[in-house]
Amino acid sequence: MAKKAARAKVKAMPLKKSAPKVQAKKTIAKKPAAKKPAAKAPALRGPTPAEKQRFTLYGFATSGPTYTAALMLSLCKHPFSYIHVNLREGAHKQPDYLVKNRFAQVPALRDGQLMAVQSAAILIHLSEVLGKFEGKSPVEKQRVTEWLFWAWDKLAIPVFRLRARARGTRQFADEVRVMYDTEARAAVSVLEQELTKSEWIGAKKTSIADIAIYGVLRYAQEGGVDIMHYPHVVAWKKRFEELPGFATPEQLLPMESRLT
Numbered sequence: 001m002a003k004k005a006a007r008a009k010v011k012a013m014p015l016k017k018s019a020p021k022v023q024a025k026k027t028i029a030k031k032p033a034a035k036k037p038a039a040k041a042p043a044l045r046g047p048t049p050a051e052k053q054r055f056t057l058y059g060f061a062t063s064g065p066t067y068t069a070a071l072m073l074s075l076c077k078h079p080f081s082y083i084h085v086n087l088r089e090g091a092h093k094q095p096d097y098l099v100k101n102r103f104a105q106v107p108a109l110r111d112g113q114l115m116a117v118q119s120a121a122i123l124i125h126l127s128e129v130l131g132k133f134e135g136k137s138p139v140e141k142q143r144v145t146e147w148l149f150w151a152w153d154k155l156a157i158p159v160f161r162l163r164a165r166a167r168g169t170r171q172f173a174d175e176v177r178v179m180y181d182t183e184a185r186a187a188v189s190v191l192e193q194e195l196t197k198s199e200w201i202g203a204k205k206t207s208i209a210d211i212a213i214y215g216v217l218r219y220a221q222e223g224g225v226d227i228m229h230y231p232h233v234v235a236w237k238k239r240f241e242e243l244p245g246f247a248t249p250e251q252l253l254p255m256e257s258r259l260t
């Protein structure tokens with residue numbers, strides 16, 4: 001803080017000086033300007049062939065957990081190949097897919113020799129290897145992991161079951177629907193509380209906790225859970241959708257394979 005204040009003072013001082021001194025400053029400023037070309041902007045280079053080939057995501061276009069993994073890669077601005085696993089035809093139960101995901105589910109992510117499954121575990125893996133969206137301190141990392149577990153325990157199950165019922169891919173009685181609906185709303189209330197205290201979930205900056213939870217809440221409406229009654233959640237969702245690299249499921253997940 002003291003250093004910042006000192007720097008601010010140094011910057012502020014010339015503004016208060018008279019016109020001739022400002023002119024003198026212009027002459028001095030020419031020297032450092034000449035050195036500038038030495039600093040290259042690495043962010044401008046495109047992905048190398050190795051980066052392009054590194055990740056392959058196996059998934060299905062309407063799968064929320066597949067979207068979560070794809071969204072993470074997109075927010076990290078990392079290219080990836082996408083393999084369409086046709087759940088409708090049972091491709092996820094075939095031996096060639098079971099070697100990739102023993103749980104017979106999508107998503108699965110190949111990172112070189114490593115095959116990662118379970119969307120939350122995929123997020124943790126990517127945050128570690130790409131060094132992005134993890135919590136900064138050990139306490140933040142712990143909180144972020146807790147939110148990942150909570151998201152599946154309390155939010156994803158009711159939201160995805162309600163959505164599956166609405167889409168006709170799962171059947172259950174109306175009283176079960178009411179139970180899931182109550183559970184989903186209780187979970188969104190927990191998020192609303194958290195977001196009254198901070199801009200992001202579990203950390204000062206955007207983390208994989210936000211990505212995991214966005215990947216569920218994106219589909220809440222389809223399951224009949226209206227988040228409009230939770231103003232802090234609505235504001236967070238809007239903030240999230242403005243992040244560089246954000247993309248919708250339709251933009252990220254085609255109904256066919258796409259190689260980089």
Ligand SMILES: N[C@@H](CCC(=O)N[C@@H](CS)C(=O)NCC(=O)O)C(=O)O
Pocket residue numbers: 060062063064065066087092104105106107117118119120
């Ligand atoms: N907890 C898993 C859930 C994955 C999941 O439910 N995938 C669904 C598609 S959204 C699936 O593969 N369903 C086929 C099946 O279970 O037979 C994750 O996060 O990856």
